[in-house]
Amino acid sequence: MSKKLPTRQEDYSAWYNDLVKRAGLAENSAVRGCMVIKPYGYAIWEKMQRQLDDMFKRTGHENAYFPLFVPKSLFEAEETNAEGFAKECAVVTHYRLQTDPDKPGKLRVDPNAKLEEELIVRPTSEAIIWSTYKNWIQSYRDLPLLINQWANVVRWEMRTRLFLRTAEFLWQEGHTAHATSTEAVAETRQMLDVYAEFAEEHLALPVVKGVKTPNERFAGAVDTYCIEALMQDGKALQAGTSHFLGQNFAKAFDVQFANKEGGLEYVWGTSWGVSTRLMGALIMAHSDDEGLVLPPKLAPIQVVIIPIYKTGELDALLERIRPIQQGLAQRGISVKLDARDTERPGFKFAEWEMKGVPVRLAIGARDLDAGTVEAARRDTKQKLQLPLADVVDSVDKLLNDIQFTIYERAKAYQASHTTRVESYDEFKQVLDTKGGFVVAHYDGTSETEELIKEQTKATVRCLPLAEADEEGVCMVTGKPSPRRAWFARAY
Numbered sequence: 001m002s003k004k005l006p007t008r009q010e011d012y013s014a015w016y017n018d019l020v021k022r023a024g025l026a027e028n029s030a031v032r033g034c035m036v037i038k039p040y041g042y043a044i045w046e047k048m049q050r051q052l053d054d055m056f057k058r059t060g061h062e063n064a065y066f067p068l069f070v071p072k073s074l075f076e077a078e079e080t081n082a083e084g085f086a087k088e089c090a091v092v093t094h095y096r097l098q099t100d101p102d103k104p105g106k107l108r109v110d111p112n113a114k115l116e117e118e119l120i121v122r123p124t125s126e127a128i129i130w131s132t133y134k135n136w137i138q139s140y141r142d143l144p145l146l147i148n149q150w151a152n153v154v155r156w157e158m159r160t161r162l163f164l165r166t167a168e169f170l171w172q173e174g175h176t177a178h179a180t181s182t183e184a185v186a187e188t189r190q191m192l193d194v195y196a197e198f199a200e201e202h203l204a205l206p207v208v209k210g211v212k213t214p215n216e217r218f219a220g221a222v223d224t225y226c227i228e229a230l231m232q233d234g235k236a237l238q239a240g241t242s243h244f245l246g247q248n249f250a251k252a253f254d255v256q257f258a259n260k261e262g263g264l265e266y267v268w269g270t271s272w273g274v275s276t277r278l279m280g281a282l283i284m285a286h287s288d289d290e291g292l293v294l295p296p297k298l299a300p301i302q303v304v305i306i307p308i309y310k311t312g313e314l315d316a317l318l319e320r321i322r323p324i325q326q327g328l329a330q331r332g333i334s335v336k337l338d339a340r341d342t343e344r345p346g347f348k349f350a351e352w353e354m355k356g357v358p359v360r361l362a363i364g365a366r367d368l369d370a371g372t373v374e375a376a377r378r379d380t381k382q383k384l385q386l387p388l389a390d391v392v393d394s395v396d397k398l399l400n401d402i403q404f405t406i407y408e409r410a411k412a413y414q415a416s417h418t419t420r421v422e423s424y425d426e427f428k429q430v431l432d433t434k435g436g437f438v439v440a441h442y443d444g445t446s447e448t449e450e451l452i453k454e455q456t457k458a459t460v461r462c463l464p465l466a467e468a469d470e471e472g473v474c475m476v477t478g479k480p481s482p483r484r485a486w487f488a489r490a491y
Contacts, residue, residue, distance in 0.1 A: 002122050002458040007289045012233040013161075016284060020162045021171035023292045023355050027277065033160045033167035040355065041279065043300035045170065048278060049150065051202055051297075052172065055194050058168060061146040061174060066128050068152075069119040073407060074127045078252035082205075084219020085123045088155040088169075092119040121154040125305035126220065126245075126271060128299055129175045130253040137177060139258045144187070145177040164237075164491050171275035177255065177267040178486060181246070184268035185223075191272040192225045195240035203278065204295040204407035205285050206414050207239055208437070208486060210462025215449050218271075222246035228461040228486070230414045231284040234435020236461050236488035239281050280491070285410050292356025295406050296399040303328055303335040303395060304352045306345055308364035320368050324361075335401065343422040353378060358402050379406050420484070424475040428486070431458055437488050441481035443474035453475060458487045 005022065006014040020026055025041030028034075030093045037045065052065070059090050069092065076082040096113035100106040119129050122128065129147070137145060150172050157167045174191060178184040192209055199205045206229035217224040219242040242316065250256070250266040287295040296302050305325060305357065309317045318339055327337040336357075338348050352360055360376040367373055372390045379402050386394040417436025421427045430438050438458065453459050462485075469483045 003215050003288055005291065008232060015289070016280075017162065019283060019287060019291060019354075025283075026162045027291075028162070031167075033157050034159075035162050035166050037170075037276070040300060042109075044282070044298055045276060045279060045292070047298045048198075048301065049172075050138045052194075052198055052274070053148075053150075055198060056148050056172075056174065059146075059190060061148045061150060061176075061196060064147050065149050065151070066125055066132065068122055070122050070125075070128045072118045072120055074131050074253075075120045077127060077131075078220050078249055080248070081124075081126060081220030084086060084315070085155070088157070090121040090154045090156055092121065122151075123153055123155045124271075125149065125151070125153075125173055126155075126175065126249055127253075130249040130255060130269070133175075133177055134253050134255045134268075137255055137257050137484075140179050142258055143177060143179045143257060143267065144183060146174075146187075147176065148172055148174040157205075159299060161217075161280075163276055163283070169276050171273050173271060173273040177250070178269070179257065179259070179265075179267065181268050184246075184270050185244050186413055188223070188225055188242045188270045188272070191270070192227065192240070192242040194275060195242065195272075196227050198274075199227055199229065199239055199278075199281075200407065202295065202297045203239075203282055203285075204403055204410060205239065205281060206407065208413040208462060208464050209466065210464040210486065212241075212462060213446075213460045213485070215446050216460060218243045220248050221271075222248065224420070225465075226462050228437075228488075229281055229285060230410075230417060230436055231281070231491070232413065232487070233284070234417055234489070236490040237277070237281050237284070237456055238461070238490065240272075240274040241276060242272035243270060244415065250276075251336065286315070286406055287356065290350075291354035293406065294356035296358045296403050298358065299358050300334065301336045301352075301355070301357050302333050302399055303359045304348075304357045304359060305335065305337045305361045305363060306336075306348050306352075307339060308345055308362050308367075315366065317363075321363055324363070324373070324391055330393060331392050331396055332394075333395065339434060349376075359398055361391075361395075377402060379409075412454070417441060418486075422475065427475055428456055431456055431487075431489060435489065437461065437486050439484050439486055440475050441472035442483055443477050443479040448474060448476050458489050458490075460485045461488050462486055 005018050008015045024038050026035045026037045029036045077278050087118045094109045094113045096110040097107045098110040100108040154168050160166050196207050196209050199207045207229050211222040223244040227240045228236050247266040247267050255267050256264045307317050325337050358378050362374045372385045373391050375384045375386050419430045419440045470480045474481045
């Protein structure tokens with residue numbers, strides 16, 4: 001691990017890209033725009049998945065799976081949704097290859113195997129799911145229908161960045177149907193709260209809950225709610241969205257139910273999702289110039305034990321270390337004993353530091369004889385002497401403290417990089433010199449929003465749910481503004 005990462009200060013983008021590869025999270029694939037998620041990166045995603053899945057099930061949702069392909073006629077049934085995703089779609093037009101008669105050993109698309117109707121590789125699954133719900137929903141007794149799927153989607157991207165923007169990515173998408181608008185809005189808000197709780201409790205990432213403007217709304221939604229997080233370079237990242245779909249998809253796919261009075265009504269819908277983009281958020285919000293910093297709740301390895309020994313002493317030392325390893329494992333702590341005799345301790349220290357393991361225990365015979373164990377925290381680099389007698393309890397408390405400290409550090413960064421401004425000049429100056437969230441009045445029109453985006457590259461991230469209305473004037477046009485919006489440059 002001799003080569004150092006670029007620093008965040010000198011080149012944040014190069015730091016991020018290099019870190020993702022050096023920490024063994026992901027790499028570019030042979031397919032342009034797509035990534036290979038490596039085992040260590042996938043282990044983090046699995047921990048996210050497991051936790052979120054439990055949270056979904058606790059709120060009454062069930063998992064199902066729907067096809068990867070969507071017939072074009074179904075996809076275009078909800079026009080706003082189809083138009084919103086049209087430019088990002090991968091399209092299947094043929095169903096067979098054949099040997100190329102002009103190029104021995106090569107293949108070509110069989111011109112006689114053209115599909116009668118093109119298939120869209122799903123960029124999102126509303127169309128295929130709502131066409132299925134038409135068969136599942138007949139009566140109010142069938143509602144609410146609370147379904148989630150874990151899947152991959154494809155949104156054609158030419159300018160990609162590992163985890164943050166790739167042509168194919170992994171996600172979950174919830175799709176629910178309800179008898180009333182009130183119930184559907186409550187579901188939308190409930191799932192936003194689930195995402196916020198997950199982000200703050202597990203990713204150690206403070207987020208702002210809010211609603212998107214019409215310009216930033218999901219195509220086909222009546223309202224889009226979001227959680228917005230701040231990265232260490234002062235840019236925002238949308239970490240999750242929850243959409244109130246109204247009756248738009250129910251009407252597009254004729255999904256009606258017989259109510260208690262026997263009349264027919266269209267159902268009310270929601271959809272909500274988070275993706276492997278959360279991996280990017282995790283990396284960018286917490287990591288440092290030496291590598292990953294992982295919150296213990298999502299670290300694949302929470303504790304690494306590195307034996308410190310002289311030639312010929314390793315086997316005897318391992319016998320004394322294994323009870324510590326077993327005690328930690330029995331407590332539910334994920335622990336790795338790095339007993340490789342091919343690498344020196346300094347190499348191992350740097351390697352596990354790069355991978356963001358929260359706690360490192362360096363244990364030698366002399367330490368054990370003295371009744372102590374040396375622990376190093378990944379988040380603060382602090383070294384501690386833990387008493388051997390209660391090392392499991394001490395490590396458990398240390399992991400909890402690290403989780404808390406990482407969150408508090410990110411929260412302090414967000415607070416110090418949230419600036420309220422009154423004028424457009426001040427708005428632009430803060431964006432250029434400090435970054436972060438800039439809280440300002442604007443007149444709420446799409447035209448002003450587009451002008452600000454064009455001139456400053458900042459977008460309205462959200463109108464926060466926790467912030468009250470506040471009369472003011474638009475910083476650009478001077479027109480009345482009923483409340484402040486949160487702006488930022490974003491990923």
